Amino acid sequence: MKEIEMKMLDMSTVLRPSNSFALVLEEVGDEKRKLALIIGAAEAQSIKMGELNYNPPRPFTHDLMLNVIKAGGIQCMKGIIYEVRNGIYYSYLYIRRADGEVEVVDARTSDVIALSLRAGFPLYVYEDILEREQLRNISTDGSTYTLTVNSVDMDTLKKAMEEAVAAEDYERASQLRDEIRKREDEGKDNR
Structure with missing residues (x-):
């Protein structure tokens, strides 16, 4: 399947009445298709910290994880969103072990994004998922759009x-x- 590179575009304010955020990813390249993920407050905070390159006085969970990965001689290579089911996005994290072998680890998409922002590895989505789940009916200023039923x-x-x-x-x-x-x-x- 063809992999399309994505980057973080924006994160909404809290969606009422829940404690959720809409994270918008945008295709890297000419087409600029967008994908929205609904995430919780803790996940939003971690992603925002990665986006701002914030270094906390003590390591947060994703910082700790990257420190352990580095200490073990492991390298994060890429993340791929491989499925969407019932409003939940599923992702793999590709890592290279110290012996050079590549492993594929199932991970929450929000964790892959938080790690990607901190470690600088690329994030991809399979093209068929992007085509099916992309935002539609985007207003000219980008403030309103239509989510697919599958993404909520x-x-x-x-x-x-x-x-x-x-x-x-x-x-x-x-x-x-x-x-x-x-x-x-x-x-x-x-x-």
Whole structure:
């Protein structure tokens, strides 16, 4: 699969009423497709610290992890977002061990981004995921856009369905209801 390099573009203010942030990644190159990830406050703080190149007086978790990696003779090579399912992005961290062997480690996407900002290794997404999940209907000033249903969690879907019913947008409400049922059925199958 073709890998598309991404960079951090922006992070929103808190989305109400939850304690979440929208992290926007942008394609490196001419197309500039964008991808939004919904992350928690702790993850947002760590990513922001990496973006600002902030050196805390004592190592935070990602700083500690990079110190251990370096001490072990390991090198972070790249991160790849390889899947999106039910609003959760899945990533691999590629590392080179001291003996030269390459290992692929499953990791939270927010951790891969936080490490990438600190260590300077590239972040990629498979092109089919970027094409399917990219932001759409972006306003000219970039302040509003449409997220794909797959990129949001169940609580957000349920809230959006309630809002659609209240606005009497029954077509949208039924689409959201179907997505909620599909995820609930998948959850039952995984038990």
